[in-house]
Amino acid sequence: MPNTTYTISQLAEEFGVTTRTIRFYEEKGLVHPRREGQKRLYSPADRVRIKLILRGKRIGMSLEESVEVIDMYDPEHNNREQLQSLVCTVEDKRARLLQQKKDIEDMLAGLDEVQALCEQNLAEQGLVEKSLAEKSRAEKSVAERVRKQS
DNA sequence: CTTCTTACA
DNA sequence: TGTAAGGA
Numbered sequence: 001m002p003n004t005t006y007t008i009s010q011l012a013e014e015f016g017v018t019t020r021t022i023r024f025y026e027e028k029g030l031v032h033p034r035r036e037g038q039k040r041l042y043s044p045a046d047r048v049r050i051k052l053i054l055r056g057k058r059i060g061m062s063l064e065e066s067v068e069v070i071d072m073y074d075p076e077h078n079n080r081e082q083l084q085s086l087v088c089t090v091e092d093k094r095a096r097l098l099q100q101k102k103d104i105e106d107m108l109a110g111l112d113e114v115q116a117l118c119e120q121n122l123a124e125q126g127l128v129e130k131s132l133a134e135k136s137r138a139e140k141s142v143a144e145r146v147r148k149q150s
Numbered sequence: 151c152t153t154c155t156t157a158c159a
Numbered sequence: 160t161g162t163a164a165g166g167a
Contacts, residue, residue, distance in 0.1 A: 009152070019153075020160060038167075039155055154167080159160100 006042040010035075014047075015054055025053060028063055030070075059100065069093060 012019045016049075025031050028038070031049050033040040049070055056066030072090055075083060 007152085008154095022164085023154085024160065033161075040153085152167105154165100156164085157162100159162085 004044060006047060008040050008042070011047060011050060016027060017054065022050065025050065025063070026032055029065060083145055 004142060006014075006023050008019045012022055022031070023040075026033065030053055031042070033042045033046050035041065052070050053063065053066045056069060057063075061069070068089075072093075075086055077083075085109045
């Protein structure tokens with residue numbers, strides 16, 4: 001297995017963020033890259049964490065929320081009680097995300113309606129412009145005849 | 151040239 | 160988070 005590592009700049013480029021952002025996450029305790037002297041070396045696991053953090057960020061989660069979700073991946077305590085508690089937390093998070101998902105779908109549906117109305121309106125305007133053009137053409141030919149007669 | 155820390159906006 | 164400074 002290739003024990004790949006990444007430099008901060010590699011990850012920054014891959015995820016479209018600045019190195020400052022990644023260091024900032026470390027400052028917040030979201031990632032713990034190992035060091036090679038002063039240089040930070042990120043493991044594939046670190047990379048995944050950053051990916052999850054950015055994903056959470058995209059859907060409006062705070063860094064803190066993302067950490068909570070990420071922490072659910074590795075149960076630090078394996079006794080029944082704590083595992084059952086984790087299951088509840090997971091179910092709770094799942095419910096919230098599903099609600100968010102539904103809200104987004106409803107909003108998208110709303111956008112579909114708005115867009116349809118806009119396009120319909122534009123189509124009608126197109127017809128108006130067309131008839132206007134014809135009207136203009138007709139008037140022009142009339143004016144032409146009048147001019148010739150005079 | 152890249153990365154790091156620190157500090158301020 | 161961006162940016163700037165100053166060192167490695």
